[in-house]
Amino acid sequence: MAPGARLEIMTAAPDPAAPDLATAPAAPDLIARLRTALPAESLLTDPDVTASYAHDMASFCAAGTPAVVVLPRTVEEVQHVMRTATELRVPVVPQGARTGLSGAANASDGCIVLSLLKMDRILEIDPVDRIAVVEPGVVNAVLSRKVNELGLFYPPDPSSWEMCTIGGNIGTASGGLCCVKYGVTAEYVLGLDVVLADGRLLKTGRRTAKGVAGYDLTRLFVGSEGSLGIVVRAVLALKPQPPQQLVLAAEFASTEAACAAVCKIMEGGHTPSLLELMDRTTVRAVNAMAQMGLPETTEALLLAAFDTPDPAADLAAVGALCAAAGATEVVPAEDHAESELLLQARRLSLTALEAVKGTTMIDDVCVPRSQLGALLEGTARIADKYGLTIGVCAHAGDGNTHPTVCFDAQDPDESRRARASFDEIMALGLELGGTITGEHGVGVLKKEWLAREIGPVGIEVQRSLKQTFDPLGILNPGKLF
Amino acid sequence: MAPGARLEIMTAAPDPAAPDLATAPAAPDLIARLRTALPAESLLTDPDVTASYAHDMASFCAAGTPAVVVLPRTVEEVQHVMRTATELRVPVVPQGARTGLSGAANASDGCIVLSLLKMDRILEIDPVDRIAVVEPGVVNAVLSRKVNELGLFYPPDPSSWEMCTIGGNIGTASGGLCCVKYGVTAEYVLGLDVVLADGRLLKTGRRTAKGVAGYDLTRLFVGSEGSLGIVVRAVLALKPQPPQQLVLAAEFASTEAACAAVCKIMEGGHTPSLLELMDRTTVRAVNAMAQMGLPETTEALLLAAFDTPDPAADLAAVGALCAAAGATEVVPAEDHAESELLLQARRLSLTALEAVKGTTMIDDVCVPRSQLGALLEGTARIADKYGLTIGVCAHAGDGNTHPTVCFDAQDPDESRRARASFDEIMALGLELGGTITGEHGVGVLKKEWLAREIGPVGIEVQRSLKQTFDPLGILNPGKLF
Numbered sequence: 001m002a003p004g005a006r007l008e009i010m011t012a013a014p015d016p017a018a019p020d021l022a023t024a025p026a027a028p029d030l031i032a033r034l035r036t037a038l039p040a041e042s043l044l045t046d047p048d049v050t051a052s053y054a055h056d057m058a059s060f061c062a063a064g065t066p067a068v069v070v071l072p073r074t075v076e077e078v079q080h081v082m083r084t085a086t087e088l089r090v091p092v093v094p095q096g097a098r099t100g101l102s103g104a105a106n107a108s109d110g111c112i113v114l115s116l117l118k119m120d121r122i123l124e125i126d127p128v129d130r131i132a133v134v135e136p137g138v139v140n141a142v143l144s145r146k147v148n149e150l151g152l153f154y155p156p157d158p159s160s161w162e163m164c165t166i167g168g169n170i171g172t173a174s175g176g177l178c179c180v181k182y183g184v185t186a187e188y189v190l191g192l193d194v195v196l197a198d199g200r201l202l203k204t205g206r207r208t209a210k211g212v213a214g215y216d217l218t219r220l221f222v223g224s225e226g227s228l229g230i231v232v233r234a235v236l237a238l239k240p241q242p243p244q245q246l247v248l249a250a251e252f253a254s255t256e257a258a259c260a261a262v263c264k265i266m267e268g269g270h271t272p273s274l275l276e277l278m279d280r281t282t283v284r285a286v287n288a289m290a291q292m293g294l295p296e297t298t299e300a301l302l303l304a305a306f307d308t309p310d311p312a313a314d315l316a317a318v319g320a321l322c323a324a325a326g327a328t329e330v331v332p333a334e335d336h337a338e339s340e341l342l343l344q345a346r347r348l349s350l351t352a353l354e355a356v357k358g359t360t361m362i363d364d365v366c367v368p369r370s371q372l373g374a375l376l377e378g379t380a381r382i383a384d385k386y387g388l389t390i391g392v393c394a395h396a397g398d399g400n401t402h403p404t405v406c407f408d409a410q411d412p413d414e415s416r417r418a419r420a421s422f423d424e425i426m427a428l429g430l431e432l433g434g435t436i437t438g439e440h441g442v443g444v445l446k447k448e449w450l451a452r453e454i455g456p457v458g459i460e461v462q463r464s465l466k467q468t469f470d471p472l473g474i475l476n477p478g479k480l481f
Numbered sequence: 482m483a484p485g486a487r488l489e490i491m492t493a494a495p496d497p498a499a500p501d502l503a504t505a506p507a508a509p510d511l512i513a514r515l516r517t518a519l520p521a522e523s524l525l526t527d528p529d530v531t532a533s534y535a536h537d538m539a540s541f542c543a544a545g546t547p548a549v550v551v552l553p554r555t556v557e558e559v560q561h562v563m564r565t566a567t568e569l570r571v572p573v574v575p576q577g578a579r580t581g582l583s584g585a586a587n588a589s590d591g592c593i594v595l596s597l598l599k600m601d602r603i604l605e606i607d608p609v610d611r612i613a614v615v616e617p618g619v620v621n622a623v624l625s626r627k628v629n630e631l632g633l634f635y636p637p638d639p640s641s642w643e644m645c646t647i648g649g650n651i652g653t654a655s656g657g658l659c660c661v662k663y664g665v666t667a668e669y670v671l672g673l674d675v676v677l678a679d680g681r682l683l684k685t686g687r688r689t690a691k692g693v694a695g696y697d698l699t700r701l702f703v704g705s706e707g708s709l710g711i712v713v714r715a716v717l718a719l720k721p722q723p724p725q726q727l728v729l730a731a732e733f734a735s736t737e738a739a740c741a742a743v744c745k746i747m748e749g750g751h752t753p754s755l756l757e758l759m760d761r762t763t764v765r766a767v768n769a770m771a772q773m774g775l776p777e778t779t780e781a782l783l784l785a786a787f788d789t790p791d792p793a794a795d796l797a798a799v800g801a802l803c804a805a806a807g808a809t810e811v812v813p814a815e816d817h818a819e820s821e822l823l824l825q826a827r828r829l830s831l832t833a834l835e836a837v838k839g840t841t842m843i844d845d846v847c848v849p850r851s852q853l854g855a856l857l858e859g860t861a862r863i864a865d866k867y868g869l870t871i872g873v874c875a876h877a878g879d880g881n882t883h884p885t886v887c888f889d890a891q892d893p894d895e896s897r898r899a900r901a902s903f904d905e906i907m908a909l910g911l912e913l914g915g916t917i918t919g920e921h922g923v924g925v926l927k928k929e930w931l932a933r934e935i936g937p938v939g940i941e942v943q944r945s946l947k948q949t950f951d952p953l954g955i956l957n958p959g960k961l962f
Contacts, residue, residue, distance in 0.1 A: 209879040219700035240750030269721030435692040
């Protein structure tokens with residue numbers, strides 16, 4: 001990490017609207033108070049240990065030093081933590097597996113890090129009501145596999161699904177590869193138990209398929225990055241498990257042609273179970289890392305999949321649309337093993353791009369899919385302008401791109417250019433009618449950009465909501481706005 | 482309507498927390514102020530005319546006398562209305578087509594009725610981005626047919642779809658027959674333009690398939706019954722038009738067996754495009770009204786449909802599950818015309834039940850579908866206890882029932898029993914883990930019940946949200962809480 005670049009963020013002027021919090025808290029008093037209702041093993045105070053809870057996986061995001069890490073096991077323990085924090089005016093930073101990409105889980109100085117990792121029970125899975133009831137620390141893949149055993153399906157599949165938790169997914173409203181057909185995490189959260197800033201327990205939503213009793217508080221918490229309350233239990237909607245998907249790969253001589261194919265597929269009424277794009281830089285990075293034998297001469301590789309009763313027929317129709325849009329090669333996978341290999345290549349993309357120069361900044365711009373071609377073309381221009389390698393992989397069916405800026409964090413100039421290009425891609429996304437974040441969240445990384453996207457009235461309203469739920473400003477301060 | 486019953490509601494104690502509003506407003510001043518930026522034809526002041534805007538289609542709901550009805554045509558005109566209302570502290574009651582069933586659109590004394598019926602333009606339909614941008618006064622059926630012409634599909638289909646407006650659907654988070662497969666209105670609202678209580682214009686959400694920039698304000702407005710702001714524009718998600726659905730009818734000798742079949746269908750991984758139940762009372766009422774030739778000896782008629790590529794195969798599988806659950810007769814429709822007839826019978830249910838005794842109270846209890854049998858059994862018990870006819874039609878796949886109490890509004894005793902049974906069904910729904918309203922909303926009708934469902938912390942939080950958006954309490958006062 002370039003020290004200059006990090007400094008630039010860390011010395012940002014404090015928010016004048018933020019209430020005074022204990023910045024150098026009386027740690028012994030805090031810890032003594034926490035101990036009154038928490039077992040010793042649930043409190044981590046060794047600075048070497050607590051330091052490892054300071055940040056998530058985002059670059060360029062300031063992180064402070066926690067006073068203590070708390071790992072509660074019950075709702076009552078979380079309530080005790082929040083009551084103590086309210087009394088002592090200590091900031092609380094909730095955390096899942098810290099796989100986030102926006103710094104939303106980064107510690108503030110003197111904070112309580114509230115890690116939900118030990119609340120990891122699956123409480124209920126009901127195949128008739130098609131729901132699961134879980135604690136926030138359940139790992140996404142653990143839940144996904146468990147419901148699969150019962151013929152059910154929990155679609156949300158962020159890249160980090162083997163590590164990330166349901167609580168983290170809810171906090172950041174995570175997406176994944178499945179969204180073009182199955183939507184994002186938000187669409188699977190029916191109800192929540194939330195511990196509020198002052199320790200009260202709020203139950204939102206329902207266990208039923210439908211329900212409109214009062215304001216939709218559930219959705220307000222999804223994607224709120226721990227800034228409104230602590231999710232301690234979730235009722236999740238499940239779907240029946242679909243047939244295994246079959247994948248097709250199509251090569252294009254330009255990203256423009258690949259994006260045109262995406263538009264034709266969606267306009268044609270197809271709904272693939274995934275529709276992903278990897279540009280040339282990404283394809284080469286994946287080959288370099290894992291010798292996958294992907295076609296290095298292609299400018300853009302499109303992967304489409306169907307989990308329908310007759311996926312081969314659907315792939316044939318989509319393959320024809322790709323060919324009509326100028327695909328140089330259309331290769332349906334022969335079987336599920338070959339399909340899985342193609343998906344593995346896509347899943348390796350971000351890791352492979354990280355290996356290019358050692359560090360990456362992963363953008364998350366989502367545009368109306370009709371603007372996908374313009375975004376990719378503009379991203380290439382921005383890479384040229386700054387003399388940088390920017391690989392793009394995209395949930396193309398959603399218009400959600402991850403332009404990934406590859407840079408050497410030891411090189412201050414390159415680091416500065418990386419940040420500038422990262423910002424310029426967001427500006428382009430907004431120009432094209434898009435959003436600065438399709439699925440990774442705002443966190444610390446995109447705070448200034450949130451205001452640009454939602455405008456002054458939007459920011460006023462969002463701040464007043466924050467104030468309503470957290471008048472002392474103790475919940476994950478410094479995130480979002 | 483029984484005068485006694487109505488009186489009971491109308492004399493409810495005023496909410497002590499509500500701010501003082503102009504209950505007998507200086508109407509001439511109000512109207513003069515409104516006229517400064519509204520054309521004369523947009524203001525209705527004749528009491529005979531304004532009286533016809535006093536209420537929606539719910540029974541047992543108090544309605545006041547509006548001071549004026551405003552029919553704006555532009556966002557700026559709505560902003561003018563809200564600024565004027567804020568300055569003069571006059572309550573504003575937003576309205577669509579007033580087809581609601583909870584009194585949520587009922588006027589308060591001296592209010593401005595803000596009818597959005599003249600803002601009825603479809604501004605954009607985009608088949609690549611699969612979105613429509615509409616004004617709130619667009620009629621659901623008009624939009625549905627328009628997008629159909631382009632090979633697209635707007636699923637939400639409340640029974641009143643030929644009359645009700647998108648704005649009204651958003652205000653009440655409407656459902657319909659489609660929800661078991663396609664979900665409710667909320668799932669199709671991507672972004673909103675909302676005029677706030679003080680006239681500021683807030684833009685929420687996005688035009689993109691995904692987006693997580695800031696708190697989800699869009700969903701907060703959906704189902705808020707006009708109590709947080711006035712929706713003046715909506716970006717709606719569309720789906721590709723599915724194949725035409727094919728319907729199967731299954732007859733059962735008990736509602737218990739029919740509900741068991743519903744559970745087996747859903748547990749078996751099937752997702753029908755509709756899964757509806759009509760009990761014997763409903764079937765007979767429909768026959769009496771429209772000579773449909775439905776089987777009068779059945780205790781419960783189940784309708785299942787599929788809009789898949791091979792609906793006949795799916796219906797065969799579901800038919801076998803019905804037979805295994807004890808269906809006495811399983812009849813797949815021979816063609817689309819026959820399917821349409823069966824659906825027409827279902828759509829006639831509420832009107833047909835109304836004809837039984839002249840007036841109905843339509844409940845809207847939604848339970849986890851595993852509890853559907855218990856709810857229907859309990860409803861029959863309640864009907865017996867009060868000596869009333871209660872017909873049940875249900876979106877069975879969702880667990881969302883409409884127990885419909887048939888009574889003679891001229892008979893005060895029967896009216897009192899109707900209201901008591903209506904309430905007792907809600908209590909039973911809550912006991913079974915359900916909600917008092919799956920899709921009709923709270924409005925005036927279920928205010929006291931909202932508190933029972935969501936509890937004291939829930940009510941506190943909901944009230945503080947209302948206060949944040951509407952500190953003067955001028956937006957649709959007296960609804961929800």
